[in-house]
Amino acid sequence: MNAPVFSSRDCGTCPIRHRAVCARCEQEELEYLETIKYYRTYEAGQPVVWAGDQLDFVASVVVGIASLTQTMEDGRTQMVGLLLPSDFLGRPGRAVASFNVTAISDLTLCCFRRKPFEQLLRSSPTIGQRLLEMTLDELDAAREWMLVLGRKTAREKIASLLAIIARRNAQLHLGQTPEETTFILPLTREAMADYLGLTLETVSRQISALKKEGIVELEGNRRILIPDFGRLLAETGDDADGGMPA
Amino acid sequence: MNAPVFSSRDCGTCPIRHRAVCARCEQEELEYLETIKYYRTYEAGQPVVWAGDQLDFVASVVVGIASLTQTMEDGRTQMVGLLLPSDFLGRPGRAVASFNVTAISDLTLCCFRRKPFEQLLRSSPTIGQRLLEMTLDELDAAREWMLVLGRKTAREKIASLLAIIARRNAQLHLGQTPEETTFILPLTREAMADYLGLTLETVSRQISALKKEGIVELEGNRRILIPDFGRLLAETGDDADGGMPA
């Protein structure tokens, strides 16, 4: 179930369409979705929307990475979510953004105008269900992250972040063995610090330490190679199998 | 909208029923819900379910308080959610619990057997929509809590927790002025520490400090009086209005 029943050539990995349903109804919904859909692109660093501002669409990430952040008046900021391709952005039923959304890399969104999307949601249970499932996944992920923020040491935090990114990456480019993985860190040291509740200096020091111990290797300071994924996992503090989707 | 359309006398504050919909369909759904619903009670301290175990029902809290927690092998634990009356427990679409659920006070749940509940969800968009909305609220709350865990000082954490509990309490027992509030702390110092990512000693010290400064008053060590809610809010680090539902 939930396999893409039709080709989704021009909507990238848009999850809204990945569902199994009566072919006729689906065709109708699909055609309707087509009429309310459009694309937006953002350059790296550009804000998508600020907390408290009107957000007149919901969207799914097609390419690129975006961050959800909160900031206190004195400038302390916490990243509360990382949106990778296929992740959903926005909140049906609320027209105002709860968090700052920023394009971390160049970003393409597949957007749906809010009103008609909500209309469709009201008439079709399948889309709502898919959305519910995705939201529940995100909630679980947020809660797992609360353990990272509240109870893990700096080293465990870094290891956890690397493990998550490596895993999400492996899902996209299948075929990498879980043993040896390589990827490009999509985040600056500062962004990592904001995600982990640390300072950028601590992030830098901990990465250096992991490098010195051979748990990670890096060329430049963005390209990461993990020679033995198990050894990295051992540093996260999680028990052997531990889930933790980003 | 979302007002209870019919009396919900014997289901407490069960949110599943609070929705507006065609009266006839609603009646049918309601009758169906009746047939799959039952109650469970737990004593304070009793586990409801452990992470990884089978959970064959979804439920909503009728009376009492429950906690969602995660634990690392070495015993570090983080509370990732607090379930108060009307909150929803369980995950349609997944039969295995992601977190430990424990009754903090004596607890009554209104349960629905999983299979038929999921069946209903598939046929009726309204229940699914209500559930989606609740899940999105929980997700927002979890993300707001990430800021507390990642970036706030011990004092700000305590103040934030007290503010949340006071607010949730005021929602239930309407009529208390926001200025002066009084309530009974439902959590031990240790539970508060687990929620806030602190040690119980630090929690105790910070509460003592707030008491010494007259920001809170306490009789015994559970009953709390907040003489000036604004002064408490000023200690949370949030900007004046700041949301933050529990």
Place this chain on the structure above:
DNA sequence: AACCTGCCTTGATCCAGATCAACTGGAGCC
């Protein structure tokens, strides 16, 4: 070339909160 500017690293010092430890005070119980 020389000079930014943005991102990162490394060192020295400091301090908020953890840790270890002793003690208080109320509730239940013989």
Place this chain on the structure above:
DNA sequence: GGCTCCAGTTGATCTGGATCAAGGCAGGTT
């Protein structure tokens, strides 16, 4: 009364990560 639990408080000390400060290095501009 004396006892044993808890749950909470308070004190003394330690330490992981924050803070402050000084470079390093790659890419872009003039």
